[in-house]
Amino acid sequence: MTPFIDQLQTALGRCGNPVLVGLDPQADLLPEGILPKQRDTGWAELAKGFSSFCRGVIDVVSPLVAIVKPQAAFFEQVGPSGMAALADVIQYAQSKGLLVILDGKRNDIGSTAAAYARGFLGREGQSAWGADAMTVNPYLGDDSLKPFVDVATQRGAGVFVLVKTSNPGAKMFQDLMSGPRALHQHVAAYVEQLAQQTLGAGAYGSVGAVVGATHPEQLAQLRVEMPHTWFLVPGYGAQGATARDTAAAFDGHGHGAIINNSRGIIFAHRRGEYAQRFGSGRWQEAVEAATRDMIDQLRAETPAGRLAAR
Numbered sequence: 001m002t003p004f005i006d007q008l009q010t011a012l013g014r015c016g017n018p019v020l021v022g023l024d025p026q027a028d029l030l031p032e033g034i035l036p037k038q039r040d041t042g043w044a045e046l047a048k049g050f051s052s053f054c055r056g057v058i059d060v061v062s063p064l065v066a067i068v069k070p071q072a073a074f075f076e077q078v079g080p081s082g083m084a085a086l087a088d089v090i091q092y093a094q095s096k097g098l099l100v101i102l103d104g105k106r107n108d109i110g111s112t113a114a115a116y117a118r119g120f121l122g123r124e125g126q127s128a129w130g131a132d133a134m135t136v137n138p139y140l141g142d143d144s145l146k147p148f149v150d151v152a153t154q155r156g157a158g159v160f161v162l163v164k165t166s167n168p169g170a171k172m173f174q175d176l177m178s179g180p181r182a183l184h185q186h187v188a189a190y191v192e193q194l195a196q197q198t199l200g201a202g203a204y205g206s207v208g209a210v211v212g213a214t215h216p217e218q219l220a221q222l223r224v225e226m227p228h229t230w231f232l233v234p235g236y237g238a239q240g241a242t243a244r245d246t247a248a249a250f251d252g253h254g255h256g257a258i259i260n261n262s263r264g265i266i267f268a269h270r271r272g273e274y275a276q277r278f279g280s281g282r283w284q285e286a287v288e289a290a291t292r293d294m295i296d297q298l299r300a301e302t303p304a305g306r307l308a309a310r
Contacts, residue, residue: 012067018258121155166235254303
């Protein structure tokens, strides 16, 4: 079974960029024509629209990037039909050659954590959902993370643990000092251990960390403290971080990070220049343009440009 980290590095090398497209369908932001025109759209119609929209995004970005990240909450909010739509989106993305991170930030203790891991992680019938990786909350401690790591290792899947998140309120707990280090640094040290235990063919492990680009100084410090940990970096675009803010996430070869952009890509038809150029009727062209612009910015402003030079 090929370790997830080796699958990821191969895929990123093939496309030559570290862009991760987040799939966060929101009914009030969808382009015209995705949902029925009647005022009260039922749950099933919403779910169908979410699936159709995400498939349309995938069709555009699959030739350009290596990986996508559906956010489970947007599908869960519309009930059972939304969960069926999520399963459809995962399968469709993989059929287009993409890796899929399920963003659910799950965790619990003991057998419950193991059930989450067995349910979500692993392709080809290994799990019900078939995700290649998932996000996990570390707050319950090491015995809650071990089941995810064990299942991921067995199934060639990955885990991304929340270390320093991109939201403004992250500092409330994550920056609390415990001895000489902040709480997020204690989490980082443990995640780095897990990364070392799951090393692939190169310097990185299949246990990664979620580290936001909205805190660039802390991002840079965590890269030093976590040399074997691949970063999933949120915060680019709609949350205000720039390509330059993500630069410290990479090593000198352009490896070490995938940079997420959700709203800034999938709803590009609503954004300034893209709205003027394309409008809602050509929303997929706006998605493509925004993706290409992000790729160009990361290549110009970060070591990720070295991926394209290979």
